[in-house]
Amino acid sequence: MTTAAALTDSRSARHFLDLDAFKWDDIWALLTAAREQRERFAKDGAAEQTLKGQRVVGAFFEHSTRTRVSFETAAKSLGAEFIDFQARDSSMAKGESPRNTLRTLQALGATALVTRHASAGFPYFAARCLDIPVVNAGDGAHAHPTQTLADLMTILDKHDTLRDLKVAIAGDFLHSRVARSFASALIKFGSQVVAVAPASMQPSAAVKARMTLKPYAQIQWTNNLGDAVKEAHALMVLRVHRERHQSPPALAFAAYANRFATRYADIADSKGLIVLHAGPVNEGVDLASDALRSENSQVERQVENGLFARMAVLRYVFSEDAD
């Protein structure tokens, strides 16, 4: 697999910060590795212990259920140690800087850092501070590349391709890292992305009118869910990320739920449509219970796939294969 050169710094640590620098065939290689991991696990009940001796530190500065447990399970399944650093209980409360915290974790023998932070760009900052590989488990509203791998795997499971699909993304796109990473990757595969959201959860009219930045310029924006899901292969539903909203909040939960929540009725006519949600679901707000629990819903499959995607990513950052 070709190395994403922009993600490798001069000290030769191989980072996994986002999928931007990956061409579609590099992403495909990671997806293939993840699916192989899944097959092996199904067959043998366990994975090859290829990461024995590695000490993966999970530095989560933002809440997480899925991603954190998923990375810990992935690391341990491959034979690595996993140290769970709880930022909440750390000496950052005494004023220790992010840089010094990271350097301390490295000095304690971390051979890779998996990190989640509320600040977009944190993993880039971490990669600059450290000599070990950094894996992005989510940075602010910017990127969540391992989630995207899980989501792409889930689409592949159902549709057997990522090319020329129509994918709708419904909800708080403006404040969502899941949306950005997912949309970017799909567009690279030549699929069509339609985003549906209220105005305050989309880029402003002025920004949309002048957007030339690839791949975001290719996103189609609408505020009509019916149009977005018509003939779509997949619908990704997003949580309302109130914690990231400017004041006043983009929309109150009740107003959002009434007008924009995805209900089963919205998708009932689309038999082949799968519904994705990266979680956590605000049941009743982003996604109505009937849609969440429908046959279309792939939410639990995404979680399962996430484990194997993260195993593939950990093997990627530790691998020494040449270009």
Next chain:
Amino acid sequence: MRLVVAGGHVIDAGRDIARSADVIAVDGLIEDVVAPGDSYDDAEIVDASGLIVSPGFVDLHTHLREPGDVAKETVATGTAAAARGGFTTVCAMPNTNPPMDAPETVGYLKSLIERDARVRVEIIGAITKRLGADELTDMYALADAGAIAFSNDGLPVARASVMRRALELASDIGAPIINHAEEPSLVGKGVMHEGEIAFGLGLPGVPAEAEAAMTARDIELAALTNARLHIPHLSTAKALRHLERAKADGLNITAEATPHHLRLTDRWVMGAFGEIGDGLDLRAYDANARVNPPLRTQADVDALTEALRLGVIDAVATDHAPHALIDKETMFDAASPGISGLETAFGLVAQLVHEDKITLGALIERLTYAPAQIINRELGTFQKGYSADIALIDMNREWVVDSRRFASKGRNTPLDGFKLKGRVVKTIYRGKVVYDESADD
């Protein structure tokens, strides 16, 4: 003591001079600008062959950080940085700790200046006490103590009624009001320009309208009070349109733009000097590119440079904002905003001359005579009897920015490693050399 700066090409907008000439100073004051001479008796000769000889630059907008934030900068280090950049006068912004909101505090700063300053420092007084929401300072007393203008920079005067009062007071005194024009509730959590780059980076943005709306408000209030408004660090084409209309209406309003707003864009937040590649460079989310108001789009840069050429933007001012390493070595949205700019200012704007976007004469006017007029000081031109403040410029000098060599304590610049062409090589203040590039290590 006679000083002759000989053999150079003198550009002095105030006296409409643009020719080969020698500048003669006696006892620290300008004597005359004469045709190039062969020899001078009894004089210290400064050889300016191949160089442009300009009046020393006047910076309307510098943060010296002293008193209070001396880890970031002091009067001594900030003025040393000014000298390195060709600036012989800087106007010190009042958001120090304590702020310049009382005559005694202004007096204290004056004593520091007397003791430590390498170049001239003019003092800008605060508009409100403690830079707070609505209690105006005694501007008359501050003016008597030496303040030459009033500002709350980098905090905007949010309440229009307070801004009106400030303008009324200042119009009585005859000094300009300098308001950092960004509507706070529209700025919100924003950390960079709200555009496609912020969208791609997942960073909350500040729309151009935050600046345009408050600039429009300030202009209306300036018209109401007939006061002198000076718009600092104008950064958007939208605010510029309000300024253009105000000037067309004959209002006494001036404006400045910074070198970084005249050259850099929001793409610089992505690292790699604003080049967009496949995916993000490891230098992405460069906290050194975080500044208020934020770096904008190329369309804004183009509008600003044209306005500078036409003189709609009257002056170039640095908004020199030094910070300590710990303030910048962190996540983008946690970093202190500001660029250490005194030592790269001329190099950045010189490129506009190389690209034929402005003549050298006009650029020098924007750095010297125009800012001096705005603060109503006898500076920025080689008038007989004026302070012998002179900058010698090598327009062809190519150099690479190395922040480790800055005289400023602030190493916070997005330009580290960036190539510039054009540099001040010697600075003379009151007839004495205060910066000589050949003495650099």
